Amino acid sequence: MKQPITYELLHECKQTGARRGIVHTPHGDIQTPVFMPVGTQATVKSMTPEELKNEVKAEIILSNTYHLYLRPGNKIVKEAGGLHNFMKWDRPILTDCGGFQVFSLSDLRTITEEGVEFKSHLDGSRHMFSPEKVMEIENDLGADIIMSFDECCPYPSTYEYTKQSMERTTRWAKRCKEAHSRPEEQGLFGIIQGGFYEDLREQSAKDLIDLDFPGYAIGGISVGEPKEEFLKMLKYTAPLMPKNKPRYLMGVGTPDYLIEAAMAGIDMCDCVLPTRIARNGTAMTWNGKVVVRNATYERDWGPLDPECDCYTCKNYSRAYIRHLVKANEILGIRLLSIHNLRFLTNLMERVKIEIEHDNLLTFRNEFYKKYGYER
Secondary structure (H helix, E strand, O other): OOOOOEEEEEEEOOOOOOEEEEEEEOOEEEEEOEEEEEOOOOOOOOOOHHHHHHHHOOOOEEEEHHHHHHOOOHHHHHHOOOHHHHHOOOOOEEEEOOHHHHHHOOOOEEEOOOOEEEEOOOOOOEEEEOHHHHHHHHHHHOOOEEEOOOOOOOOOOOHHHHHHHHHHHHHHHHHHHHHOOOOOOOEEEEEEOOOOOHHHHHHHHHHHHHOOOOEEEEOOOOOOOOHHHHHHHHHHHHHHOOOOOOEEEOOOOOHHHHHHHHHOOOOEEEEOHHHHHHHOOEEEEOOEEEEOOOHHHOOOOOOOOOOOOOHHHHHOOHHHHHHHHHOOOHHHHHHHHHHHHHHHHHHHHHHHHHHHOOOHHHHHHHHHHHHOOOO
16 A cells, blocks of 8 residues: 655764655655644634745644534534645645543543543533544544544653553554554554653554554653653654654644754654744744843834744834734734744754754754753
8 A cells, every 4th residue: 555654864964863854745745854833723823824835934734633523523624625625725734633632631531441531621512532533533634644542641640550551542543543544645643652661662662663654753742841851751762763754743842842853853843832922922033032022122123033034024123013912913923923933944944954964963052052041
């Protein structure tokens, strides 16, 4: 069977082992490592597809299985011709499995071997997500890359709980593969779990690799643990993943975590962070965060970031954007969202260049110093 998702390795950084590659999908190629904007409800908040393509230069976006199942419903999206046609986005899409959202409803859900019974956060109605149900939803949504249903352990969790959870995730992954009805059109990725226990991560990776998915993700880190714990588990788990397939680190979007992920050999990352902090009046810049709502910027006629090439920075001042944010004008959120998303896609473009020049470690050190991170 021809795989819909394949990975082509172009170069490995001699300084770090970071990978420069291409993920081939039915809706086009993705140059990696890549940051993927999150469009939870079939929209990246306040952005049109044209802005995402032309201003942000996004190559792939995410949508969320849990939210789209509840509203408008996967059958509605299927009737529309799938997510690509529904939201008028003609580049690759990845749908997560909804597991993280379901498990974050800790007071509203019950986990069994069959799946997870939960109450909708919208109206309290009861629903059941099993691996088979999640595959039905993701097949209806029609994304290029779909994720198997996993259990995301909270941090911290005991060894015993984490082991049971990881083993259940593997059993669910097998059921997902068996239930996946469009394997020639949609690439199903397995999700490596195991919390913060190296032997469990190793077992999870081995068991999932035996199932031969076209790509693999690391789940269950960047869930509130200290940075040193995150880095330790990232650097341990990434080398366990197949070299000839895409490697995806779920839920990571701060500049330092994106660079560290690339250095560990990760190809794909996603996060809601850039649009979320935009709604709070915060911009990421090459010199660190700018909280534009602060009074400091009331008469600042310069751009958010003099080093940025985005539409916002080419056209508007910090003072104007501050005014919009303070006045609760939607345009302020839109302009900050364009900038933050472009900042991260720009950062990853730079990371790709530094990998090609075997210079990523040097770049990381320079970037940290300029951005204000401690190494």
